Amino acid sequence: EDKVVQSPLSLVVHEGDTVTLNCSYEVTNFxxxxxxxxxxxxxxxxxxxxxxxxxxxxxxxxxxxxxKELFSILNITATQTGDSAVYLCAAAPQGGSEKLVFGKGxxxxxxx
Amino acid sequence: xxxxxxxxKFQVLKTGQSMTLQCAQDMxxxxxxxxxxxxxxxxxxxxxxVGAGITDQGEVPNGYNVSRSTTEDFPLRLxxxxxxxxxxxxxxxxxxxxxxxxxxxxxxxLTVV
Numbered sequence: 001e002d003k004v005v006q007s008p009l010s011l012v013v014h015e016g017d018t019v020t021l022n023c024s025y026e027v028t029n030f031x032x033x034x035x036x037x038x039x040x041x042x043x044x045x046x047x048x049x050x051x052x053x054x055x056x057x058x059x060x061x062x063x064x065x066x067x068k069e070l071f072s073i074l075n076i077t078a079t080q081t082g083d084s085a086v087y088l089c090a091a092a093p094q095g096g097s098e099k100l101v102f103g104k105g106x107x108x109x110x111x112x
Numbered sequence: 113x114x115x116x117x118x119x120x121k122f123q124v125l126k127t128g129q130s131m132t133l134q135c136a137q138d139m140x141x142x143x144x145x146x147x148x149x150x151x152x153x154x155x156x157x158x159x160x161x162v163g164a165g166i167t168d169q170g171e172v173p174n175g176y177n178v179s180r181s182t183t184e185d186f187p188l189r190l191x192x193x194x195x196x197x198x199x200x201x202x203x204x205x206x207x208x209x210x211x212x213x214x215x216x217x218x219x220x221x222l223t224v225v
Contacts, residue, residue, distance in 0.1 A: 042216035104154040
């Protein structure tokens with residue numbers, strides 16, 4: 001059975017801290033790993049990672065994939081209160097991204 | 113450009129009632145999916161479609177039907193609502209085979225009493 005496990009499930013930090021969110025996966029015929037941010041409503045897309053060892057960056061957020069060890073990390077530097085959200089990791093199998101397998105998410109709270 | 117539009121935003125049903133959750137996208141995306149999100153369970157795939165006229169089951173399809181007669185629309189039908197179907201439902205769409213993830217609708221919060 002395909003599965004994605006995220007850790008920690010919950011994290012509380014102070015503004016300015018750096019955080020690392022973890023995502024491990026076991027997916028048959030794995031193709032890519034996706035990260036989403038979910039605030040009040042719909043998840044919004046952050047990154048899609050297909051190749052090992054290539055870091056993707058967007059502002060203070062960055063992510064990398066390790067296909068040998070089957071995990072990905074999402075880093076957020078200099079956190080702000082606006083980073084408070086649930087961060088979701090999803091794995092996509094070969095053949096298309098239509099059958100994403102999601103982890104349960106990491107709830108990040110950034111306190112002022 | 114509205115993206116992915118879901119209606120209604122909220123709904124309360126009685127056990128045994130049926131209803132249709134509507135989903136429409138205006139981005140000409142081939143892929144569309146329905147997910148449900150429950151506390152502590154993450155997002156779970158109900159049904160998905162890779163193009164008009166093509167649908168398939170996801171992880172939790174029981175009690176739900178879908179059809180895809182047009183590229184734009186992908187309605188989700190609850191046949192006979194049960195309290196276990198109380199959840200937040202998200203519709204999502206994406207281009208096929210391209211980088212980048214799904215665009216999600218704003219969700220429908222369904223309560224079955």
